[in-house]
Amino acid sequence: MNRLGVVKTNKLFIGGSFVRSESGRTFAVAGDHYPLASRKDVRDAVRAARPGYARWSAMTAYNRGQVLYRLAEMLETRRDELRAACGGAAEVDRSIDRVVWYAGWPDKLTQVLGTSNSVAGPYLNYTTAEPMGVVGIVAPANPPLEGLLSRLAPVLAAGNSAVVLAGEASAPAAMVLAEALATSDLPPGAANLLTGPVGETAKVLAAHLDIDALDLATAADPDELAELERLAAGGITRVVRQDATEQSLATLAAFVELKTVWHPRAI
Amino acid sequence: MATGGAAGWEYAPAPEARDVVRIRPRYELWIDGAWSAPEAGDYFPTLDPSSEQELALVACAGRADIDRAVGAARAAFQRGWASDHGRRASYLFRIARILQTRAREFAVLESIDAGKPIRESRDVDVPLAAAHFFYYAGWADKLEYAFPYGAPAPHGVAAQIIPWNFPLLMLAWKIAPALAAGNTVVLKPAETTPLTALLFCEVAREAGLPNGVVNILTGGGDTGAELVRHPDIDKVAFTGSTEVGRDIARAVAGTGTHLTLELGGKAANIVFDDAALDQAVEGIINGIYFNQGHVCCAGSRLLVQESIEERLIAKLTERMRRLRVGDPLDKNTDVGAINSRAQLERITDYVRYGIEDGAEIFQPECALPAHGYFHAPTMFTGVSPSDRIAREEIFGPVLAVLSFRTAEEAIAMANNTRYGLSAGVWTEKGSRALAVAQALRAGVIWINTFNKFDPSSPFGGYRESGFGREGGRQGLEPYLQLT
Numbered sequence: 136m137n138r139l140g141v142v143k144t145n146k147l148f149i150g151g152s153f154v155r156s157e158s159g160r161t162f163a164v165a166g167d168h169y170p171l172a173s174r175k176d177v178r179d180a181v182r183a184a185r186p187g188y189a190r191w192s193a194m195t196a197y198n199r200g201q202v203l204y205r206l207a208e209m210l211e212t213r214r215d216e217l218r219a220a221c222g223g224a225a226e227v228d229r230s231i232d233r234v235v236w237y238a239g240w241p242d243k244l245t246q247v248l249g250t251s252n253s254v255a256g257p258y259l260n261y262t263t264a265e266p267m268g269v270v271g272i273v274a275p276a277n278p279p280l281e282g283l284l285s286r287l288a289p290v291l292a293a294g295n296s297a298v299v300l301a302g303e304a305s306a307p308a309a310m311v312l313a314e315a316l317a318t319s320d321l322p323p324g325a326a327n328l329l330t331g332p333v334g335e336t337a338k339v340l341a342a343h344l345d346i347d348a349l350d351l352a353t354a355a356d357p358d359e360l361a362e363l364e365r366l367a368a369g370g371i372t373r374v375v376r377q378d379a380t381e382q383s384l385a386t387l388a389a390f391v392e393l394k395t396v397w398h399p400r401a402i
Numbered sequence: 403m404a405t406g407g408a409a410g411w412e413y414a415p416a417p418e419a420r421d422v423v424r425i426r427p428r429y430e431l432w433i434d435g436a437w438s439a440p441e442a443g444d445y446f447p448t449l450d451p452s453s454e455q456e457l458a459l460v461a462c463a464g465r466a467d468i469d470r471a472v473g474a475a476r477a478a479f480q481r482g483w484a485s486d487h488g489r490r491a492s493y494l495f496r497i498a499r500i501l502q503t504r505a506r507e508f509a510v511l512e513s514i515d516a517g518k519p520i521r522e523s524r525d526v527d528v529p530l531a532a533a534h535f536f537y538y539a540g541w542a543d544k545l546e547y548a549f550p551y552g553a554p555a556p557h558g559v560a561a562q563i564i565p566w567n568f569p570l571l572m573l574a575w576k577i578a579p580a581l582a583a584g585n586t587v588v589l590k591p592a593e594t595t596p597l598t599a600l601l602f603c604e605v606a607r608e609a610g611l612p613n614g615v616v617n618i619l620t621g622g623g624d625t626g627a628e629l630v631r632h633p634d635i636d637k638v639a640f641t642g643s644t645e646v647g648r649d650i651a652r653a654v655a656g657t658g659t660h661l662t663l664e665l666g667g668k669a670a671n672i673v674f675d676d677a678a679l680d681q682a683v684e685g686i687i688n689g690i691y692f693n694q695g696h697v698c699c700a701g702s703r704l705l706v707q708e709s710i711e712e713r714l715i716a717k718l719t720e721r722m723r724r725l726r727v728g729d730p731l732d733k734n735t736d737v738g739a740i741n742s743r744a745q746l747e748r749i750t751d752y753v754r755y756g757i758e759d760g761a762e763i764f765q766p767e768c769a770l771p772a773h774g775y776f777h778a779p780t781m782f783t784g785v786s787p788s789d790r791i792a793r794e795e796i797f798g799p800v801l802a803v804l805s806f807r808t809a810e811e812a813i814a815m816a817n818n819t820r821y822g823l824s825a826g827v828w829t830e831k832g833s834r835a836l837a838v839a840q841a842l843r844a845g846v847i848w849i850n851t852f853n854k855f856d857p858s859s860p861f862g863g864y865r866e867s868g869f870g871r872e873g874g875r876q877g878l879e880p881y882l883q884l885t
Contacts, residue, residue, distance in 0.1 A: 247550055252874055254856035255533065262860050262876065265840075347865065361656020368651030371644065371663065371866040384551035385884055393871050395860050396839050398849040 145169045145306075147176060147330065148313035150183030151323025162303065162331060169306040172329035177339045180298045180327040181346060184269040187324020188296035192266045194322070196242035196294075202320050203238035203292060207231050209315035220307035221280035230284045233382055237288040240387060244293060248388055257400045264391040266294030267373065268347035271340040273333055273363070275353045275379035279305035282379040283312060286352050287326065293390040296325045298346070300337055302353075306330040334359075341366035348373040348390060352381075413726065416733040418520045423511045425597065428459045431467055431620065432603040434474035435613030441466040446622070448596055451517035452730050452739040452774040460596045463619035465628055468588070471617040472634050475559040475586040478614030484556045484584030487543035494539030494582060496609040501532035501574075504605070508598055512570055513730040515597040517739030517775070518693050520731050530855055531574035534873075537857035538582035541878055545583065548875050552884025556584030557660055558636035560881065563626045563650075564599075565642045566592035566741050567696040567797075572641055573599050575872045577616060578857075583881035585637065586615045590629055593622040594742045627653070635659060639880065641698075643795075644821075644866050662870025662880040664698065664862055666795040667823030670816035671701030671852065672838065674809070675709045677828035681850065683717045686801070689826060689852040691725060691737055691779050695799040696745070698867075699824035701852055703792060704803045705812050711805050715783060723766040725779050737799060740775040749777050749798035752791055756782045759789040761802070787815060795821070809834065813841045822864030826852045845871070 146153040147170045158173035172180075191199065210217065210231045217227045248264040270290045275282030283305055290297045301309035313328045329336065333353075341349050341363040349367045351360060351374060360376075367374050375389045428445065430437040444462040449455065463471070483490070501508065508531075509524040518527070545554040560580045564572035569591055580587050591599035599618050606616050619625060623646070630638045630650050637660040640650050644665040654661050671689050673682050689701025706714050730738035740746040757763055761782040770776040777799055785792050785802040792802045806812040816825055824846040827838045839847040845863045848854060855861065860874035870880040 248876075250860075250875055252856070252858045252860070254854075254859050256854070256856070258851070258854065260856070260859050262874065267864075268843075357656060364655035365652050368648055368655060371647060371651065371665065371868060373869050388551065392845065392864050393860055393862070393876055394839075394845055394847065394864075395874075396847045396849065397851055397854050397859070398835070399851050 145310050145330070147172055148316065148326070148328040149176070149180045150187065150327065151317065153313070153317070164303060164306055167307070169310070169330045171331040172300070172336055174336060174339045176329055177298070177336050178343070180329055181269060181340070181343050183324040184296040184298050184327055185345060187322060187327070188266070188269050190322035191291070191296055191325040192294045196244070199241040199292070199294060200238050203234060203241070203288065206315055206319040206321070207234040207238060209318050210234065213311050213315060216311045217280055217308065220311055222278050226278050226281050230281045233281070233284050234288050236382060237292040240292045241294065244387060244391065247384065248391060248393070252395070259398045259400055260395065262393050262395045265394050267390055267392050268295060269345060270295045270297050270348045270350060270390060271343065271346040272297055272299045272350040273337045273340070273353045274299055274301045274305055276302050276304040278380065280308040280312070282352070283308055285380045285382060286350050289386040290350065290390050291326060293387050295390055298327045298340060299329065300333045300340060301328060301330050302333045303331070337363055338366055341372070342369055344370040346370070346372055348375060350375045352377050352379045413734040415729070417729060418510055418513070418731045418733060420510060420514065420731065422507050423514065425458050425511070429461060429596070429600045429620065431461045431463055431471070432600065432618040433467070433471045434617065435607065438470070440464060446593070448515060448594065450514050451741055452771070454774055457515060457597065460600070460620045463590070463621040463625045467619060468625070468629050468632055471588045471619050472559060472632050474614035475588050475617055476634055478612055479558055479586045481612070483586055483612065483615055487545070490581060490584065491539050491542035493609055493611050494535050494542055494578060497605055497611070498532045498535035498539060500605045500608055501528065501535060505529065505532065508570055508601065510731065511601055512598050513738070516566060516569055516595045517730050517741055519735040519738040520733055521735065522693060527568055527571045530857070531570045534574040534578045534857040538578035542582040545878065545882070548878055549882070549884055554583070554882040554884055557881060557883060558585060559634060560585045560587045560637040560639060561629045561632065561635045562587055562589040563629065563640045563642065564589065564591055566595040567693060567698070569595040570598040570602065573602060576639055579872070579877050580639070580881045581615065583878050585881050588617045588619060588629065590619050590621060590626050596620045630654060637881065639870070640664070647868060660880070663868035664870070664872060665866060665868040667698045667700070667821045667863065667867050668703060668793065668795050668819050669699055669701050669824040669826065669844065670703045670705050671826035672705045672812050672816060672828065673707065673710070673714060674829040674834065675707040676830045678830060678850070679710070679714060679717060682714070682828040683721050685826060685828065685850070685852040686718060687721055687725070690801045691799050692853050694737055694740055694777070696741055696797055697853065699846060699853065701826050702796060702800070702802060704801055705815055706803060706805050708805045708807050715803065718781065719764055722764070722779050722781065725766065725768070727768045727776060727778060728771055737779055740777050740798065743775055745797065746775040746777060749796060749800060752794070752796045752798070752800060753780060756785070756789065756791040756800070756802070759786070759791070761785045761789060761791065787818060793819065809838060813838060817843045820866040823867035824848065
């Protein structure tokens with residue numbers, strides 16, 4: 136008799152745990168069930184992301200770089216699964232290489248974005264790049280894997296935690312990514328992945344007062360985009376709009392805060 | 403008349419001469435390098451807040467005027483303002499020099515129109531405004547060295563709205579980087595403090611600035627609301643309240659207009675038990691009573707370690723008795739006039755909330771002038787973190803004192819706000835100062851000093867204090883597209 140295989144139950148990834156949607160709802164992609172994140176799941180994920188941010192940002196930049204590199208390693212070992220969940224081997228290559236590119240950034244960000252400032256007085260004055268906090272990401276629908284990682288990797292590299300909404304198209308890729316994240320020594324809550332149609336959940340995320348920035352790389356229709364920006368305005372939440380697969384220092388710069396410190400010089 | 407509370411601290415009046423400025427009875431709009439009457443024919447008065455006397459009538463810009471100003475700015479941009487970097491630098495250097503030459507005139511006019519002490523407008527506002535133009539003049543032909551992540555190009559036409567607390571300085575913070583980056587601007591000064599911006603138009607003319615590069619539209623909130631909604635604006639920069647900033651963010655949502663906001667604050671000024679107390683006292687006084695507390699980064703929440711609270715409060719009350727409140731043009735004055743009747747009412751409301759919430763009030767005995775808008779320096783002790791005076795921006799000379807035991811508690815209290823513009827730390831222990839500075843969620847941290855500003859030093863907020871930086875290399879970024 137043939138052995139009956141063990142079928143994986145797809146779950147949301149919140150606070151370092153794999154959980155079902157509190158709503159109990161699922162949706163199907165190519166015959167597989169995926170959890171359909173509810174508004175409550177979004178709020179739970181933001182709540183988990185706040186301590187996740189504290190843990191992640193407290194690590195040294197060197198350490199964060201190594202964790203991101205480990206994420207690339209964990210993705211590499213899942214190449215076959217990833218290929219099936221996206222546009223193919225070339226997209227998998229680009230996605231993993233993107234993570235490696237950002238893994239080299241954490242300990243260089245302040246060197247490139249910060250400054251020592253020559254003020255007209257006896258003061259030490261410097262500007263450093265610090266993480267923003269919790270970043271909400273409405274992931275691009277396409278390309279599913281590369282889009283997810285192109286938006287998530289810079290957010291993490293800059294020291295932020297993330298709540299990612301992966302729509303129906305990127306749900307299979309998000310599931311594999313969650314397993315890689317869970318085995319990368321990333322602190323619980325630093326990255327949270329929710330699957331399901333983003334129409335309603337994106338609004339909850341945009342209006343949430345405990346997110347610091349909102350990434351809208353996704354090519355949503357203009358009306359929807361305008362509504363999400365309006366909702367984000369309620370908390371003076373920073374809104375980032377870039378290409379789905381951009382790889383740049385400008386992307387990192389969009390997810391940091393600049394802090395300037397003064398101290399007198401005197402003998 | 404300036405009065406000192408304690409015996410032996412009386413000063414004879416030392417008023418700065420007013421005759422250095424000539425205020426016209428009526429001001430028009432500055433559009434395309436010329437004075438231009440508002441099409442609807444509306445004017446509003448601007449007052450001297452220290453006497454409530456009307457100073458002049460000022461044009462109120464409406465939709466048609468905004469159209470003309472934005473059109474002039476667009477045309478100036480298209481005539482190649484952005485292309486000749488060296489020339490742009492030259493104009494900005496000239497403006498800096500003219501501001502320095504006419505510094506006395508600007509300082510007196512600022513104190514008359516805004517109510518701020520002449521000592522501050524003379525020593526802080528005007529020199530810093532000139533320094534900002536000088537600093538950004540140098541960037542205009544060096545933009546390609548500023549950013550490692552893209553080739554710089556200006557946005558186009560910038561709409562800029564500034565507040566009434568530092569009228570000329572905020573104009574400089576807005577116009578200097580915008581022009582250095584190659585944009586042209588339409589700037590709206592605050593309703594209660596338009597005069598130095600209007601005098602600046604003369605500086606622009608004297609510097610030979612091409613027509614349309616800088617347009618100044620006076621008006622109230624409606625003018626500003628109309629301006630940021632104009633379809634031909636590429637970039638909006640606003641400094642003011644979080645409430646209005648939110649409205650502007652909603653207004654430009656989905657339009658692709660670039661936006662930076664510098665909004666309110668409720669800064670914590672944290673004093674540890676090992677702080678140099680006399681220096682801290684000066685920093686606390688400067689932090690909250692500088693410019694009558696009309697400062698978005700004012701140190702309005704004093705967090706003091708329990709073990710030194712009594713000693714610090716004793717020193718503070720003694721120091722407050724030495725503050726001279728009165729005529730803004732008197733060179734001895736420390737605390738001038740509150741900017742407007744509306745602001746004075748807001749401050750007195752908050753003082754009432756403080757008393758109602760059970761905090762203990764201290765105000766030095768000082769004779770306030772019979773006319774004009776004045777408020778005594780005020781300190782509340784025994785404040786709870788949940789009290790309104792500890793949570794909301796008052797924008798006046800009102801200090802809320804809270805106490806803490808551990809550094810962790812101080813950091814948690816300091817960060818327990820929707821704002822994040824600035825904070826202060828007072829300690830003689832270097833490692834603690836740096837650790838606390840890192841843990842504070844605010845854009846500017848002053849260690850063993852407070853309320854220091856410099857054109858080379860980026861300034862701006864975290865969270866609901868807004869986004870974007872002004873000052874420094876980083877202050878160019880909001881006015882550039884990097885491709």
